[in-house]
Amino acid sequence: MRSLGQRIELLKVIAHPARIKILEELVKGVKCVSDLGEFLDISQPNISQHLSLLRTFGIIDYYQDGRLRCYYLIDPIIPDLLEILKKDYRESLPGPSCCPVTKRGTYPGERRR
Amino acid sequence: MRSLGQRIELLKVIAHPARIKILEELVKGVKCVSDLGEFLDISQPNISQHLSLLRTFGIIDYYQDGRLRCYYLIDPIIPDLLEILKKDYRESLPGPSCCPVTKRGTYPGERRR
DNA sequence: TTCAAATATAATAATATTATAATATATGCA
DNA sequence: TGCATATATTATAATATTATTATATTTGAA
16 A cells, blocks of 8 residues: 555645646547647646656656657556546535544533533 | 646645645544644644645634634545545556557557558 | 657756744633 | 633745756657
8 A cells, every 4th residue: 555655745746737637638548748748738848847757656657659759657546536536526524413522522511511 | 526726726735744644534533623733743833724724725624612623524525535545556557558549640550660 | 871850858947835933812711 | 800721823934846948869761
């Protein structure tokens, strides 16, 4: 299982508009850099930097085809994570019921008098 | 559904050791600030800041019990997200099969000669 | 063998995030 | 009323993230 630190690193890496767009695209299939460039409105070096970061964290990899680099997903958590993020949650969680307990006492009976 | 921007904000908010610990604790139930303080080794004002940030983003809320503030989860995506992050994924995704296609041509037949 | 295309790297300036330190507020109790 | 407890707010210094700019590398083709 991922350590706390690893889980946080993963979230940080995904939490960027360019990188999440790249990942959403790669979920659909392999894409070379210039294909990605067509829908990311950032500079070519910047795309490279984001791809490099994603690769450093073991989230994607590539194979070389002539002058093209074709990137693809390798981390299996990504499709699941992206799916949940898009899921439509209608309701808030239920608030705490009448008498929640903490280490410091019971509410409201014990603590309030 | 959450917009891209909202999804990124959400990820950023969770991607912090103190905040993810707070959320993992609140998934189990209500906790007041001093209860949270017992397992977070950061200063009291810092805890307050993180709680305030989580509340600003509509992830948690609180009720007041005397001098205590009792925080609880309200965003229903959080338990699902935390669960996935802890899930044990054994295998990498399968690499691309023999002839992936991009807008710029077919591999390897068409492009490599 | 030179050239252009495709992509990467490195340095840096701009910006955002974070923890710290100091202070403030609110509540219950003596 | 006055004090201690529980928590929040504000300003700021330290640090991390990001985009930009300039340059480098690799490959296929003329």
